[in-house]
Amino acid sequence: MAGVERRIMSENLRELVIDDQEHINILCETIWNGNDYVPAVFPRWISTPDSYTLGLFRDNELIACGNIEKTEGTNIGLIQGLRVKDTQRKKGYATNITIALASFAKEIGITTLWYATSSRNIASITVAQKTGFHEEASTGYFRLYNPFPPHSKPSLSVVPIQVNPERLFELLTINPELVESDKLPLAWHFDYKTIEGLTRLVSRAVVKIVLDQAGIPQGFYCVTERERKEEKTAAYTVFATNRAIFVDIMSRMIDEAQIEEVDRAVFFLGPRATEWAQDLGYVAEEFTGRRFLLYEKKL
Incomplete structure (x- = not known):
């Protein structure tokens, strides 16, 4: 379960735990002019059953992360909080972490993934399309x-x-x-x-x-x-x-x-x-x- 022990998927990819809060803070400190919501919700992600946060590291620096949370009573997993360090953008890390989240989701029995984003977030839409997602719903x-x-x-x-x-x-x-x-x-x-x-x-x-x-x-x-x-x-x-x-x-x-x-x-x-x-x-x-x-x- 999230936050109990680290699951190590590869040399650079692992499940995050509460001790990684400072890594999250540093990664997000320049996102949205320091107003990113991810550092504030990270402890809830870690403490919530059926919620898992993966991190991609390079030289012990967190360069990308994302959370997947299973919707209660379903086999749906919601991908949220996809983040890439500002200095590491346009290098494919968002795609890599999304692929890792999808693979992890399949291992824990999730059969459908949801990923919500703004129509103005072209980078996010591109990642979704690259990793096999299709547009399912739209709202004003x-x-x-x-x-x-x-x-x-x-x-x-x-x-x-x-x-x-x-x-x-x-x-x-x-x-x-x-x-x-x-x-x-x-x-x-x-x-x-x-x-x-x-x-x-x-x-x-x-x-x-x-x-x-x-x-x-x-x-x-x-x-x-x-x-x-x-x-x-x-x-x-x-x-x-x-x-x-x-x-x-x-x-x-x-x-x-x-x-x-x-x-x-x-x-x-x-x-x-x-x-x-x-x-x-x-x-x-x-x-x-x-x-x-x-x-x-x-x-």
């Missing part, structure tokens, strides 16, 4: 920052209800057009639109749904928060089949972000919501056409 994506932009007030006639996994599954079955894909995004991750996947979703987020007068779901959204280096981020997932409901949901989420004093709000959008977001008047041009992608590989 944009960010807002505090102070948040002016927006319309939520309607008093719209009353979102919080639901449990069973009720959510039932409602999404009633209106399959609301979430047409078989996978849902939540905060830089995806999961299946099954009762098991929705149970995992509800355990990690507040989930609400908007019904019309006939009880048919017209909008679905969820939120989860995280805090890192005193910056508070809220991640929202939004699907809708009714444009007015989508606008109302967006207003509610911005209001919630203000009340919670969130520094940054990140939105993952279904296809209709992605299209309608361009007319909200406050989505920056840099997010036009931007997507958050899920790549998949069968082992």
Whole structure:
């Protein structure tokens, strides 16, 4: 299990343990101007069952790493935190560590690998394609920052209800057009639109749904928060089949972000919501056409 003892795969490749924290800190210190999330989550990766972090070394220096975490109750492994030291880029190390993670995953019984990345991250997409992944799902994506932009007030006639996994599954079955894909995004991750996947979703987020007068779901959204280096981020997932409901949901989420004093709000959008977001008047041009992608590989 991760963190118990080092698994040595080759002279330069091994499983990392908590004693490698300083190696991780050094590798990541220049990534995202020192704001990389990997050093902060590394202890959780090490202490979590079914989570494994591999490191590639050269002359006792960690030059690349990546984590694979098995999704509870499935044979799916999520590859995350792929990192290469800035001075060692464009030398094939990202490809090497990804191949090593896939090989390791197969050894421990994982049959499907998922790998999520931004459509703007060309290097990451290239690695995915080189190592046999294909694009499996896509969602719209944009960010807002505090102070948040002016927006319309939520309607008093719209009353979102919080639901449990069973009720959510039932409602999404009633209106399959609301979430047409078989996978849902939540905060830089995806999961299946099954009762098991929705149970995992509800355990990690507040989930609400908007019904019309006939009880048919017209909008679905969820939120989860995280805090890192005193910056508070809220991640929202939004699907809708009714444009007015989508606008109302967006207003509610911005209001919630203000009340919670969130520094940054990140939105993952279904296809209709992605299209309608361009007319909200406050989505920056840099997010036009931007997507958050899920790549998949069968082992």
